[in-house]
Amino acid sequence: MSKASAESKADVDPGVLARARARVLGGASQAVTEPTPPGVVAASDGERVWLLSAWPDGATPALLEEYDTAPMPLDRSGQARRVLAAALRCCWTRLDDAPWPGEAAPVQAVLEVYGGMSRGDAELARRWATGELRRLSDTGWLLLDEAAGVVRPGPRVALWPDDSLGPLRDLLRRLPEPPQGVIAGE
Amino acid sequence: MSHPSDPTSDTTPTLDDALVGEAVLGVYRQMFAALARDGGAVVDDPELVDVAETLLAAFADAGEEGLSREQMRYVCRRYPTEVFENRLRVLRGLGAVREVFPKPNQLRYRASFTSVVGLMFVRRMMLDGGQSEMHRLLALEQLNVADPRMTPAQARDGAAGLARAFRLWSVELLTLTNGTIEELREQAPKLWGTEEILQRAERLHGAILRRWPQLDRACTDLRTAIYAYGDASRRAAARLSDSAGTTRNLTLLPPETWRTFARTASRDDLAAVLEGFVFDAPAPWHEPSAVVQAVEDGPRATPPRPAPPRPSVPDPGLSDDTGGDATATERLRAVAEQALRGRDRIAVEDLLTQDWPTARRVLADLSSAHLHPELPYRLTWSDGLAVRPDGSPTWLSPGTFERTDVKHVAAPRKAGADE
Amino acid sequence: MSEAFEPLLRSYDERRRSELVAAYMAVEHAAEPVPEARFAGLREPASRRTVEAMLNLSGRTLIRADRTSWTSGYRDEVAAELARDPACVPPAGDRAVLALVLIHSVAIPRAAGRLPDDTWLSPHPTPLEELRRRSQLPIGELESALRRLRLAGLVTQVRADGRTDGADAGGFVPGPQFHRLTPAARRRLQEELILAAGPDSPLAATIRARRRSRERAEQEAAARRETSAERAGVEQGDVSTQDVREEGL
Secondary structure, three states, X not given: OOHHHHOOOOOOOHHHHHHHHHHHHOOXXXXXXXXXXXXEEEEEOOOEEEEEXXXXXXXXXXXXXXXOOOEOOOOOHHHHHHHHHHHHHHHOOOOOOOOOOOOOEEHHHHHHHHHHHOOOOHHHHHHHHHHHHHHXXXXXXXXXXXXXXXXXXXXXXXXXXXXXXXXHHHHHHHOOOOOOOOOOOO | OOOOOOOOOOOOXXXXXXXXXXXXXXXXXXXXXXXXXXXXXXXOOHHHHHHHXXXXXXXHHHHHHOEOHHHHHHHOOOOOHHHHHHHHXXXXXXXXXXEEEEEOOEEEEEEOHHHHHHHHHHHHHHHHOOHHHHHHHHHHHHHHHHOOOOXXXXXXXXXXXXXXXXXXXXXXXXXXXXXXXXXXXXXXXXXXXXXXXXXXXXXXXXXXXXXXXXXXXXXXXXXXXXXXXXXXXXXXXXXXXXXXXXXXXXXXXXXXXXXXXXXXXXXXXXXXXXXXXXXXXXXXXXXXXXXXXXXXXXXXXXXXXXXXOOOOOOOOOOOOOOOOHHHXXXXXXXXXXXXXXXXXXXXXXXXXXXXXXXXXXXXXXXXXXXXXXXXXXXXXEOOOOEEOOOOOOOEEOOEEEEXXXXXXXXXXXXXXXXX | OOHHHHHHHOOOOHHHHHHHHHHHHHHHHEOOOEEOOOOHHHHOHHHHHHHHHHHHOOOXXXXXXXXXXXXXXXXXXXXXXXXXXXXXXXXXXXXXXXXXXXXXXXXXXXXXXXXXXXXOXXXXXXXXXXXXXXXXXXXXXXXXXXXXHHHOOOEEEEOOOOOOOOXXXXXXXXXXXXXXXXXXXXXHHHHHHHHHHOOOXXXXXXXXXXXXXXXXXXXXXXXXXXXXXXXXXXOHXXXXXXXXXXXXX
16 A cells, blocks of 8 residues: 555655655754664765765656756856865766765865866955855865865765766766875864 | 704704704815815826825915915926816815915915815725724723713714714625625735724723623614624635635735735744745756766866767756757757668667667657658557567557658658758 | 655656656756646656656655646654754744744735735745834844745745835735645644634634644544554555545556
């Protein structure tokens, strides 16, 4: 019997509620030891596990584009994606592996790489990039620890189907290398 | 204070009656002079009332000196002469403006206090259909009831007058409630009673009854009228609630009420409006190909690098600059032509030789091309079902993708399809 | 990772299956409601029912936007349950700003007869100045609240386009998320605004009275359900089919 049709006004099926919760929170985490509800993508880094909405048949929201349908608008999406690329250049070091969970990298290194990708006022670029890092962190694409000055891939990259990663891997290989010897929190 | 109607008088009016009647009519005339078009009818253009208002305001500023004719003309200079002359004639005729002679050979004009009050009353009635008048009246009656000079007869008249007003309000509301919803929506806010008005009326009723228990009949009447009015208000509100739609009932509070709330409410009062509503977390999607595209399209400090391998299907990226309709159409045309490779039709099965995500993408494009009103392609499916144990889609119904303008298969379009 | 959908999709051939998946992803992720003409999975009532069942798995439901467009949102009872958890609702500061935008962009234009459509979306921007200078909101909270609301699609910034005619010269309007409210949630939003701004109006009195009687009816229904469920466990299926019909399938 389907869970959804059994719910009444009074009590909602716990599985349904857990999946709704995953969507409304957009990637909340819990300890790895807690039970994971069925039907969500559970991206674990060994300590914590992030719960994300699961999609049928390997589809991603990129499918909208095939139907000429606009996704939720995003301000300065190009800049956000360039900062994401710069961060991945630093955090996704073993490119043959999956991007998740990746490794932590100093924020300074990411800003350096981003600076190398852009032109114009370097200080301004860093400031924009810092804002983007926060937004990417708010939306689960990165995990930013501002106090420690480090950043690592966010659980949302675990939703990327492996067969869509080829061109991104190629790109990251060609991006400027992160500076060596940058210390976290500098 | 003399009362115009004397119950002891017989039916033939006396000279005194006539004089009293004339005095009453004089007040009526002054009261509504501002609204009069001529001696016998109400204005047919609201601007005429503005002339009167301008004049009365000038009289208030002028003080006891009054105004000369030239001064009156000056304050009304933005109105045409004939309009001004007409208004002055009517206002004088009805006693709202009087001629005075402070010195021999000096003609001045003064305004009647009653006319100003009348106009104020009319403006308030226009604003809320009498709601605030009712508030004032109730407050005034409450003061009267506490006044030691008030007689039982006066109290009874007051109660009867209020009962009459409430009853007329109820009748009007009920008529509207049974009429069209549009009219009800428009009129109800002017007619229905707020809880405050009802409470005030009940308090007044209680005060009268406590002071003059002998007036219980009049008080019962008043109470019945108050209840009827409350009931009519609730019925009107219920009918409007039933047809509330999504935002229709927002029109039932005046803009000023909304503005006042927005400007004076505390943060928590405002936040309470959206208590219990849940919204999706922001979850923008960054497809890997879109990340690649963004870096390639971005400004660079370093010289351009060799072009990277592109995904098999042209990919405009997920960014908000997803080209216009024209580019989308051309992309679909290119995909369709690539699928047909110069042929007029092809079995869908033959197109789906790749992995399922790619196949799905191609299928989606072909359906879009099929649905596109400007593109000459058709995608048709038969009902059968073929099993392909080794294929990537393991179930497949036979379908055909074909062009619908077979006659003019244009060469240039084919050229565009070759990558 | 998508086994949850398998029982619903298993019986379809690949073409139908891909149509259903596309329709599901479109209603879940498009900014605006999607036209059923473009998505085969939304065109027929039967396939819509499957899309609805897919959405139900995570507590969501199809929402009809106009006659032929669809989007998705949380089912009312799921939203109510989620809202009990403070982590799932926007912080008070964000909600306050959003309420102001709804008043200035929808309620006031509606009351003044400048907004003919019966919707929570509006072409009349709330000027930033109005929020900044003429509300009781702490100024420090305002900017960050607006940033979060924009990111979540709850408000949309409208730029002034260099026009200087004052009235509608840029500001904020309710964002695309307002497409995703169920009919019941839309009605409730209207009621909450009326209760807040005109608590003394007869309309507010009616709203309060109706809520009280609905709560009573629900309590009684719950009590009845419990007793009848004890007698026979069949009735619940009927209740939920009715729910689905109410939502316009």
